[in-house]
Amino acid sequence: MxxxxxxxxxxxxxxxxxxxxxxxxxxxxxxxxxxxxxxxxxxxxxxxxxxxxxxxxxxxxxxxxxxxxIDEKGGKRGDSFRDCYPDLELEAKQFVYRECSKTEATFTAKTLARFIDQRFYELNNLKKIDQQLVRSVESCRLDLRRFGVKFTANSSRPYFLGHEREDVVKHRQEFVKYFIEREQHFYTITNDAVPQWRIPTTVPTILLCHDESTYKCGEITAKRWIMPDNAPFYNKGRGRSIMCSDVLVMHTSGPFFSLTEKEYSEALKTYPN
Known part of the structure; x- marks a missing residue:
């Protein structure tokens, strides 16, 4: 038997x-x-x-x-999400390509799930009434694998800070040029032993400035989603914010320490710039 x-x-x-x-x-x-x-x-x-x-x-x-x-194992049991919405799948793939090309490592499978959810309701002209996603984060993670994206170490790629980028350089030049051309509109101080105020010769412009600065600490995520044929430049990432209350400058007017004339002269020899 x-x-x-x-x-x-x-x-x-x-x-x-x-x-x-x-x-x-x-x-x-x-x-x-x-x-x-x-x-x-x-x-x-x-x-x-x-x-x-x-x-x-x-x-x-x-x-x-x-x-x-007939145990219904294997084979296709019904139409999948991408069979019903092929255009949405194409949009999702393009969205993933754009997000994975960015230098910042903020893209996750949940980001894709939210994008698909938003576009689904927009395409069907429906109003979202709950917090449930039309496609789960787990399914979107599988979609990313199917798109050829890999969740790999965020390292071993060219480092790129951005301060010499063409648009950044152009904006910096325009910023400096703006102040130089309008120098007569600002209140300035003479560089004398006893500084004196210079009164604007035309309609004055009052500058409102911050007395503190905030910098990113430069922490990065250990891993990120990367498209192998379109890996972005290596970026420090956003990380935690570090507030700088004051900046130390090599000048006798600094509030935190003072140098004698001799010490200041020696410091200028060591650090002329």
């Missing part, structure tokens, strides 16, 4: 691993091993649970064999 059952497995092309566990269960029970012993053995080899084996054995022996083979 056992050989007949096994031949049915082969003829109907059932999953070999699943049928093997079932064949082991039937064989061991036929040879007189107890339920507990068979259960312990199947568990030790990582096989199908004994309850599942018993269920399908009962169907195979006592019921129609066709019912045993």
């Amino acid at each position: 056992i050989s007949v059952i096994f031949s049915r497995f082969v003829k109907n092309k059932l999953t070999f691993v699943s049928s093997a566990y079932l064949y082991i269960y039937i064989s061991l029970r036929h040879l007189g091993h107890t339920w507990r012993a068979v259960d312990s053995f199947l568990t030790s080899i990582g096989g199908t649970t004994i309850k599942t084996c018993h269920k399908w054995t009962n169907i195979l022996v006592n019921k129609d064999f066709d019912e045993f083979t």
Whole structure:
């Protein structure tokens, strides 16, 4: 009987691993091993649970064999999300490409899930009434893998700070030029031993300035999503903010320390700029 059952497995092309566990269960029970012993053995080899084996054995022996083979395992059970919304999948892929090309390492699978959720409601002209996402973060993580994106170490790439970028240099030049051309509008101080105020010769412009500055500490994420053929420049990342209350300058007017004339002259020789 056992050989007949096994031949049915082969003829109907059932999953070999699943049928093997079932064949082991039937064989061991036929040879007189107890339920507990068979259960312990199947568990030790990582096989199908004994309850599942018993269920399908009962169907195979006592019921129609066709019912045993039609277990709806494998194959396509229905249309997937990307089958129903191919245009949205294309938008998601383009969105991932843009986000992974940025120097900042802030893109996550949840970012993609929120983007898909937002576009889904926009395309269908629906109003979101709950916080549930139309596509889970776990599914979006699989989508990223399918798009060819890898979650890998955020290192071993060219470092790029940005201060010499073309648009940054242009903006800096325009900023400096603006103040130089309007020098007569500002209140300034002479560089004398006893500084004096210079009064504007035209309509005065009052500058409102911060007395503190905030810098990024330069921390980076250990890993990030990277598209292999379009890896961005290495960036420090945003990190925590560090507030600078004052800046030490090499001048006798500094509020934190003072130098004598001799010390100041020696300091200028060592640090002329």
